[in-house]
Amino acid sequence: MPEFLDEKLESYARSGIYPFHMPGHKRNVCCMSNPYAIDMTEIEGFDDLHASGGVLKEAQQRAASLYGSERSYYLVNGSTCGILTALSAALPSGGTVLMARNSHKSAYHAVYLRNLEIVYVYPKKTEFGILGSVDPIEVEESLRCNPNIKAVFLTSPTYEGVVSDIASIARIAHKYQAPLIVDEAHGAHFGIHASFPSSSVRLGADLVVMSMHKTLPSLTQTALLHLNSSYVTADLVERFLNIYETSSPSYVLMAGMEKCIRFLRENGAEAFEEYAKRLNEFYREAEALSRLHVMRREDFSSEEAFGLDPSKIVISAKGTELTGKRLAELLRKAHRIQLEMSSGFYALGMTSVMDSKEGFARFSKALRQIDGETGRIRKTADCVISFSDSGRQRMKLSYAMDQPRRAVSFEDSIGRVSGGMVCLYPPGIPILLPGEEIDGAFVENIRNFKKMGLNLQGIADMIHERIYVVT
């Protein structure tokens, strides 16, 4: 029997499985009843996203005033389009960027397209096992030692919700005349309520990219790019938006963004107050778990994590007989809860202002039950994203990406130069980049990921263990 995507989605939507994953509207009918009725193009009176002067200009101004930005741009190609644009506008072709190594693959795609040089800054490793904040002192050190750096790029919050000290990093970047670009894809809900971190827009960043669809009631692919800079001009930003963004932006998506911004302006304060209460109650109940552990601020030193976004529910299964993957499977099969991602020792649920009291209660009860039924063990398989150090960059990324490549066995790849980008997905952070030397530790790591059943993108053939190298 063939499966049809539309029918499969509709049947899943009726299944009663609760979504602790993106998109942030959680499939509530907050958006619109019949999308076909409002699916238009640039007809008279409906403006043009690429040269807005009417209804779309006003819509973007409302977004800018909500977030406190000089200018905000609607994006219908996700944060990906905003990241490509921000890096392209902030740096000359061939320029040097100071970039956190845990950047999303879209940032590396901008590096490729604009032939950029990268100087890396590494996020802290944490005792808990996830990646932590970027240290402002290390940013300053890199800028001091590399006068060629023309912009700084980092991700805050990370996929797991770790926030960096953006105010300090912005001050440092500006001291060296470098604009700061923040990938705030997971932070579109920041700055709306005191229980969540402030948005980088108000902390001095020059360009901030946020995916509305990840954490707000907005349709998939909707995102914003905020510009607040004396280093980067609107003219340049618009030039690159014109290149990277579709010339047929969906009015359905844009109408959804307008609805979402209106909801935040008119009802955001009360709705987020209720959301914060539901989250607090969830975290309070999670304290009673004796084997599983729900990550909280106290799990980190201030050096490891400058701040933490409570909207991300990260459950550690360390010390239990479960892996993160198995925990997610139990939640799905026995409790009808679908999480956003699972990994070696943890699983992650994404919450939003649209999550119901019942949803949280079901999650809390399910965790208590699993906790009670799970045995303890001494060692859990770790699965920590790790990167090779910058000494292993043997070829410039954009040069390596354009070289002929071929697939060789994992064994034969050791000591050779990678011809591809390998990401654990989600979150889409490359663990190997084109131009980096492949070493034995990397091969061992990906074999572990394979054993755990994690999704690796960019491997030539996972079954027969073959990987791309530059020929």
Ligand SMILES: Cc1ncc(COP(=O)(O)O)c(C=O)c1O
């Ligand atoms: C940190 C980060 N940045 C950027 C992106 C790209 O966002 P989008 O899917 O909206 O293009 C993602 C996607 O997961 C992400 O996790």
